[in-house]
Amino acid sequence: MSVLLYLLKTQVALLLLLGVYYGLLRRLTFHQLNRAYLLGSLLLAGLYPALDWSRLRPATVPTVPLLAEVPVWTSASGAVIPTNSGPDYGVWLLAAYGLGVGALLLLLLVQGTALWRLHRASRPAEADGMKFRAVAGKVSPFSFGRAIYLNPAHHAPAELPVVLLHELVHVRQAHTLDVLLGHLHRAMAWASPAAWLWLRATQENLEFIADAAVLRESQLAPKQYQYSLVRLSTLAAGPALVTPFSFITLKNRIRMMNSQPSTRRQLLRYAAGFTLLGLVAVGCATPKIAEMPQPEASVEQQARTTADQALYFIDGTPSSQAAAHQVDPSALKSMHVIKGRKFMPGFNEAAFRQDFGAMDDKGVILLVTKQGENSEALQAFTTKYNITFQEQNPNEKAITDALVAGRTISPAELQGRILLVNGVETAVENFSVPAGNMKSVYVLDAKRATEKFGAKGQNGAVVVMTK
Structure with missing residues (x-):
């Protein structure tokens, strides 16, 4: 399977999985389950082309085609007809795709370098018992790996612990790994809308997780926390490798915080989604063709x-x-x-x-x-x-000579061998061929006759073809 075909299959599978997420799961407050679903969907989509889905459908018995004799004409001159050696568009397409992958990977490297420089320019700090890296400039708070970055001068004393708690949730639950995975996947599958959509869905859900944790662990009222988020939206965005802060994501976050917690009955949506995906997998699976025994x-x-x-x-x-x-x-x-x-x-x-x-x-x-x-x-x-x-076996020679001469042979001469005339088993008493009408006679030993005809050939076989 070519690289581009493999990528196409993975991205189509991922698009279906994301369709289930946006259609059934995104508005639920089971954010940790949604995180597991998104990570699992990326893994399943990557494995999908390599899995044998034909086992999900019963094997079908192929129809036996009629055999046709096709004459083969040979060239009198023996000249070799040259094949058309036009451009290989597949190679050019793969090369162009590879250039796009290389460009995005290079961009990730540049963004990583910028983040490293920001880290080098920051200094260790602490507030309310929580450590962070103090940066200069009007930058939105963000976290990367196990470090939190923010400018304490742009946050009120009452607001700073809440901001730190929000970023601490990202650190404790290793959300950076999800984001980096999304960026790498987007670089490798840059031509697929599913790659960009998966990264956006993951970043949004991680913010849902952090917001829910802040409201659960702090004494801050939801409205006050939301006002704080609105004020933070006026700050400059953080590095490109972290979750972006935009008005659209903020609106979705506020809507999620104001929604009612999902009931246990809503868990049935996951079951419904998996059932739907299973039906799609079965429907798309190519039935396994039962092998016809070749005679x-x-x-x-x-x-x-x-x-x-x-x-x-x-x-x-x-x-x-x-x-x-x-x-x-x-x-x-x-x-x-x-x-x-x-x-x-x-x-x-x-x-x-x-x-x-x-x-x-x-x-x-x-x-x-x-x-x-x-x-x-x-x-x-x-x-x-x-x-x-x-030297031929005397008994075999006697059988061959008798049949070629047009004489009949007796069961005693056959010595238990089976007699096949033109592919049909025949009783020796009913068999006679006039001299000159015999085309060939083959006397098979017991081993070869058993291989060809089973237990009937345990004593050997005489195979006759007539003209």
């Missing part, structure tokens, strides 16, 4: 493929499939198949490749006639390529 190629299919692609030799002389079919079966002494790369031990592949080209998955079918079994051409062929013939 193993039958012996007949394997034999047909080998025969069509094979290199034919008759008594050591290169030939063709058509010529091999013209050979009278009664004139054959033996037929040997070297399939694919499963060569017989000692086979001189290098010499064979030099004379006849790369074999790849082709087979070699060597027909030895009774007339040419002792010919010089066959002896030269077997010597050059180090081909040795193994």
Whole structure:
């Protein structure tokens, strides 16, 4: 999965999660729960593309397409058609996006440097038993990490403890981590509205938490505290890395402080939100496609493929499939198949490749006639390529000779083997093929027959294909 596609999926997921927050949860006074929800939504959105949601929907059985034989045409000239090597817009888009990320990360570094300079210029101070860093200038109070920054000269003695308490809540609950996470996420996903919206929602909710704590822990009346906030709004904003103080956020904070505490019944909104998100996840999940068992190629299919692609030799002389079919079966002494790369031990592949080209998955079918079994051409062929013939099992040879000659065979000759004619299991008593109509005969040992046909092949198999 490309980086941009991964980011797109995370931001779409985050946008849905924020939709639930703004639609159902934002106006509730369960501010700590909302903080957990916002942090969890960012984590879930980041993991969403990597999770296998297909398990949420039942597997569907794919329809089996009709097989069609498609001819493959080869080029007579063998020329290679060049592919269109146009510009890769995906790379350019990723590069442009990376430049935006780099610019915002650089901006964060500059803002961090400015905050460090302000820290260096501040001095330790204390009021009402609470420590802070005194700064010069007309700056709104703020906190960063475990430090509180403000100018005590701009606060009345009765107002200073309340301001310090507000910032102390931010310090104790490590709200700086949430804000920094939001800034980093916004830099990495700067093109997404969800990234900017998440940071704004988080900063607003953190202020809700601090305001509620001040009203709960101090003896200050809500109206008096709100008037104090209005007066603080006239001061200059703090550094960019801290929560901004604006009239819009102040209006929302005052509205939240004046609202009635949410009842326990309102907790059902969280359940409703999670249920809605679950339904969306299930609806967007791609059903898992049940794997259709792929049928193993039958012996007949394997034999047909080998025969069509094979290199034919008759008594050591290169030939063709058509010529091999013209050979009278009664004139054959033996037929040997070297399939694919499963060569017989000692086979001189290098010499064979030099004379006849790369074999790849082709087979070699060597027909030895009774007339040419002792010919010089066959002896030269077997010597050059180090081909040795193994004597066929007498019983298997008797079965092969009988079927090729058009004679019937008895159950005693089969010795418990199953007989398959053109892929269909056939009783030996009902089988007879006139001489000359036999295309191929394969006698499989017990091991291979069991692998192909199960328990029926425990004694072996005879596989016959007719013309």
